[in-house]
Structure formats: C-alpha cells, structure tokens
Amino acid sequence: xxxxxxxxxxxxxxxxxxxxxxxxxxxxxxxxxxxxxxxxxxxxxxxxxxxxxxxxxxxxxxxxxxxxxxxxxxxxxxxxxxxxxxxxxxxxxxxxxxxxxxxxxxxxxxxxxxxxxxxxxxxxxxxxxxxxxxxxxxxxxxxxxxxxxxxxxxxxxxxxxxxxxxxxxxxxxxxxxxxxxxxxxxxxxxxxxxxxxxxxxxxxxxxxxxxxxxxxx
Numbered sequence: 001x002x003x004x005x006x007x008x009x010x011x012x013x014x015x016x017x018x019x020x021x022x023x024x025x026x027x028x029x030x031x032x033x034x035x036x037x038x039x040x041x042x043x044x045x046x047x048x049x050x051x052x053x054x055x056x057x058x059x060x061x062x063x064x065x066x067x068x069x070x071x072x073x074x075x076x077x078x079x080x081x082x083x084x085x086x087x088x089x090x091x092x093x094x095x096x097x098x099x100x101x102x103x104x105x106x107x108x109x110x111x112x113x114x115x116x117x118x119x120x121x122x123x124x125x126x127x128x129x130x131x132x133x134x135x136x137x138x139x140x141x142x143x144x145x146x147x148x149x150x151x152x153x154x155x156x157x158x159x160x161x162x163x164x165x166x167x168x169x170x171x172x173x174x175x176x177x178x179x180x181x182x183x184x185x186x187x188x189x190x191x192x193x194x195x196x197x198x199x200x201x202x203x204x205x206x207x208x209x210x211x212x213x214x215x216x217x
Contacts, residue, residue, distance in 0.1 A: 012189055018034060034077075080123050081125040098205075101121050124170060127170075146178050
C-alpha cells in the first residue's frame with residue numbers, strides 16, 4: 001500500500017481526511033496519514049498544533065514528512081484564505097481565484113523542490129466545500145429554514161470555491177453570520193460527511209483535481 005502524508009491545518013481537516021479521504025483512497029491501494037501543522041515546537045512537552053502562523057513552520061513540517069523515505073507522496077490540506085504574506089507566490093498572485101491559488105501552489109512546490117511533494121491549498125477555505133450543499137449545512141445546524149439564505153450565497157458564485165476571501169465574506173464568516181453557534185471543529189467534518197465526497201467533488205473543481213491526483217499516484 002502506498003503511504004501519503006497530508007499536512008493539515010487543524011483538527012477539522014484531520015477528521016475530514018480520516019473520515020472521508022482515507023476510506024475513499026483505501027481501495028486505490030493508498031493509505032493516508034493526516035498530520036496537523038506545528039505552530040510552536042518545544043524542547044520538552046507536547047508541541048502546539050493547528051493554524052498557519054508562518055511559512056517557516058509549514059516548510060519545516062513538509063520537509064520533516066519528506067524525510068520519511070517509505071512515503072510515496074507528501075501533500076497539504078491548508079486554507080488559501082489567511083495565508084501569511086511571506087508564503088511563496090503570495091506577493092504576485094493575481095487573476096481569478098483559481099489562477100491565484102495555482103500560482104501560489106506552484107511557487108510553494110518550487111520552494112520545497114522535492115519530487116514527492118504536491119501542494120494543495122483549499123480555495124478559499126475548508127468551509128467553501130460545505131457550500132456544495134446549503135441544505136445540508138442548514139439541516140446539520142438544525143435550522144433548515146435558513147437553506148434559502150445559504151443557497152442565495154452559493155448561487156452568486158460559479159462554484160463554492162469562488163466564494164471570496166475577505167474577513168467579512170469568507171465562507172466561514174458567511175456561515176457564522178447565519179449560524180452564530182457554528183464551530184468548525186464541532187460541525188465542519190460532520191457537515192462534510194453528510195454532504196458526501198462525490199457531491200463535493202462535483203461542485204468543487206480544484207478540490208476534485210487534487211483528489212483525482214491522489215487516486216493516480
């Protein structure tokens with residue numbers, strides 16, 4: 001079985017990989033191992049995990065995972081929204097959201113410069129995947145009457161991944177605006193499982209391309 005390390009942003013992405021990607025990729029003879037990015041490394045005691053505080057931390061974790069010679073691939077599951085400004089390619093990212101993320105992923109890959117590394121950044125963040133099915137967001141949060149409001153947001157964009165990366169209008173902010181009790185760790189992967197991987201892939205082309213590449217390693 002081929003081993004793939006996935007450096008993830010936090011516990012929600014870790015649960016998503018374990019609950020959805022791992023069982024999907026197993027029949028392809030691929031075993032995935034999610035690893036939460038280190039935010040602070042200590043000389044003694046457990047390290048701090050979760051969240052992207054600097055590119056240096058991400059780079060060091062990627063290189064550490066690439067040190068596992070038994071792994072066939074190392075990839076990432078990190079939000080494009082909120083990346084540190086020093087992240088490779090950030091200063092020159094222009095064009096459509098899909099063009100911007102492609103540029104940054106390419107620069108990220110070039111900076112790591114390793115044949116087993118294939119970066120992936122979520123456009124614009126994990127919650128965009130949830131907008132693949134507004135009814136499932138509303139039902140999981142026990143307020144199905146808000147489906148119309150969520151559907152109106154989704155219909156304003158070509159794909160869920162195009163929902164904008166602004167502190168006030170990013171996908172997570174839009175969900176919180178309608179459901180103040182929304183908690184990413186508590187509800188994020190739960191909503192995703194309810195939607196289902198195949199539906200998310202149909203709605204989110206950038207995400208689908210990444211999963212397709214993983215299937216083919």
